[in-house]
Amino acid sequence: MAQLNDIAIRMLQEKNFVFIATLGKTSGAPQVTPTWVDVDNGYVLVNTAIGRMKQENSKRDPRVALSAVDSTNPYSFTAIRGRVVEQITGQAAEDHIDKMAKKYLGKDKYPFRQPGEKRVILKIKPERVVVQE
Amino acid sequence: MAQLNDIAIRMLQEKNFVFIATLGKTSGAPQVTPTWVDVDNGYVLVNTAIGRMKQENSKRDPRVALSAVDSTNPYSFTAIRGRVVEQITGQAAEDHIDKMAKKYLGKDKYPFRQPGEKRVILKIKPERVVVQE
Numbered sequence: 001m002a003q004l005n006d007i008a009i010r011m012l013q014e015k016n017f018v019f020i021a022t023l024g025k026t027s028g029a030p031q032v033t034p035t036w037v038d039v040d041n042g043y044v045l046v047n048t049a050i051g052r053m054k055q056e057n058s059k060r061d062p063r064v065a066l067s068a069v070d071s072t073n074p075y076s077f078t079a080i081r082g083r084v085v086e087q088i089t090g091q092a093a094e095d096h097i098d099k100m101a102k103k104y105l106g107k108d109k110y111p112f113r114q115p116g117e118k119r120v121i122l123k124i125k126p127e128r129v130v131v132q133e
Numbered sequence: 134m135a136q137l138n139d140i141a142i143r144m145l146q147e148k149n150f151v152f153i154a155t156l157g158k159t160s161g162a163p164q165v166t167p168t169w170v171d172v173d174n175g176y177v178l179v180n181t182a183i184g185r186m187k188q189e190n191s192k193r194d195p196r197v198a199l200s201a202v203d204s205t206n207p208y209s210f211t212a213i214r215g216r217v218v219e220q221i222t223g224q225a226a227e228d229h230i231d232k233m234a235k236k237y238l239g240k241d242k243y244p245f246r247q248p249g250e251k252r253v254i255l256k257i258k259p260e261r262v263v264v265q266e
Binding site: 017019020021022023024028029030031032033034063064065066067069074077079081 | 150152153154155156157161162163164165166167196197198199200202207210212214
């Protein structure tokens, strides 16, 4: 497991969006979308809904990559390659999306929940971390 | 070839960074980094240097994905999947990085050129375009 250094952790703790790449189902072509992000005890956490492309892609092939730029300096960036080692569902994932809404929107409850939606945390183990200050 | 709609074109024309995913050499694992971007006649152009990871990766496997958020509204984003159909080197690529320096830095000459560096334009044909307003 690669260490997230202080700069990477700070970039993930701040209200930056990260861009996560996963591998598509037909032939492993890359896909990339922006998302909220959390960091916990050396793991990168991305909360999505069951059935979304990044959830299904990373279930089939757990290899992912993420990158973020510093909101105050876009020439400072973090790029992480890693692996989804666990998909966490249930109450922990529902609570976690509210935590993300608090972080990014200042709201106690995630306001965009769809009827029937089930949240899932992609728990990502970093395997390579590049930071450019 | 998928059409870039007006919103996607605007997002690529403005001074937004895009995040580009390519596939790594050992086993096709995804990699993602931020980069400057240009758009020309329906193609997405990314200028890098020969030998950089995204150049070597996309030469081996031309499938790429890109995403950008709107600088004024991070919940509005474009996600593009496509293919590098040409790598353009020589004077055209050297001139183009100066054009990018003008766009992003307001400078006539790209100020970060390294000794011996050769620039290359990755000319990307969009195959799938998703825009969320």
